[in-house]
Amino acid sequence: MSFIFHESCPICGNKNLKEFIRTNDYSITKKNFDLYKCSSCGFVLTQNIPNQESIGIYYKSDVYISHSDTNKGLINKIYHVARAIMLDKKAKLVEQISGIRKGKLLDIGTGLGYFPNHIKSRGWQVQGIEQDEQTRNQAIKSFNFKIESPEALYLMNNQEFDIISLWHVLEHVHDLAGYMKAIKSNLKDEGYLVVALPNSSSPDAKYYDKFWAAYDVPRHLWHWNPTTFEQFAIKNGFQLIEKKPMPMDAFYVSLLSEKYKGSNLPIVGGFIHGFITWFKSLNNSDLSSSVIYFLKKN
Numbered sequence: 001m002s003f004i005f006h007e008s009c010p011i012c013g014n015k016n017l018k019e020f021i022r023t024n025d026y027s028i029t030k031k032n033f034d035l036y037k038c039s040s041c042g043f044v045l046t047q048n049i050p051n052q053e054s055i056g057i058y059y060k061s062d063v064y065i066s067h068s069d070t071n072k073g074l075i076n077k078i079y080h081v082a083r084a085i086m087l088d089k090k091a092k093l094v095e096q097i098s099g100i101r102k103g104k105l106l107d108i109g110t111g112l113g114y115f116p117n118h119i120k121s122r123g124w125q126v127q128g129i130e131q132d133e134q135t136r137n138q139a140i141k142s143f144n145f146k147i148e149s150p151e152a153l154y155l156m157n158n159q160e161f162d163i164i165s166l167w168h169v170l171e172h173v174h175d176l177a178g179y180m181k182a183i184k185s186n187l188k189d190e191g192y193l194v195v196a197l198p199n200s201s202s203p204d205a206k207y208y209d210k211f212w213a214a215y216d217v218p219r220h221l222w223h224w225n226p227t228t229f230e231q232f233a234i235k236n237g238f239q240l241i242e243k244k245p246m247p248m249d250a251f252y253v254s255l256l257s258e259k260y261k262g263s264n265l266p267i268v269g270g271f272i273h274g275f276i277t278w279f280k281s282l283n284n285s286d287l288s289s290s291v292i293y294f295l296k297k298n
């Protein structure tokens, strides 16, 4: 197993990275990982991450939720109900902000393929990219559109997508620069890159600290907030057009964080802190537990 120690900040290049929070892989291996923060731009990253070839074992779980269709347990049931509501909201939001209808969409990190399949039903042409072979094959079996491995992303050239979407995916990607370059070359000039990410400056992140479920180490390699993500976007040749909150995420993340914290009343605590973040994010997407960024090429 090989681990990567980051000597410098991938956003601003500063070499002064400082220890920030020690957290744990609560869901699968129970191993500790340290988060480091850039002293210049404030970007937070997971230090000593397993490299791309060896990170697979950190995903090996029946319960790793976005790759599973398990319906066991209350948290999973809540997740699946929320997902059904969110699919429709996401599709409508993409159409509303881009002003594009029935366009061509590439969904990177498509998982079981639910999002592209949903927007396809609204007249879109869709394709997917999925890293995990088993998940990819299951999605191909369920739905009738092209889903390829990430290698295909590097080989695509001028595919001219109207929308390229990454829903809670970029935080898992080792090769940030390579992905951003491939995305840029395959997005139409008037097209939109849509990126949803956990927000490490949200009230729930601050309250739960090392127990915050969306740190999800070592699977989450990078921990953006609206400030650091905008800097990242600019560095990669994009401009931020719009931010939207994902208010429902606060409830799920808070409930899971309560569980990691060993709370006696996870449902009560999770609801209260989910509600606080949800309420604060109503008028300020920068305070949402997760944020959707809409970007255009510069």
Ligand SMILES: [Zn+2]
Pocket (backbone or CB within 6 Å): 009, 010, 011, 012, 013, 014, 038, 039, 040, 041, 042, 043
């Ligand atoms: Zn930095």
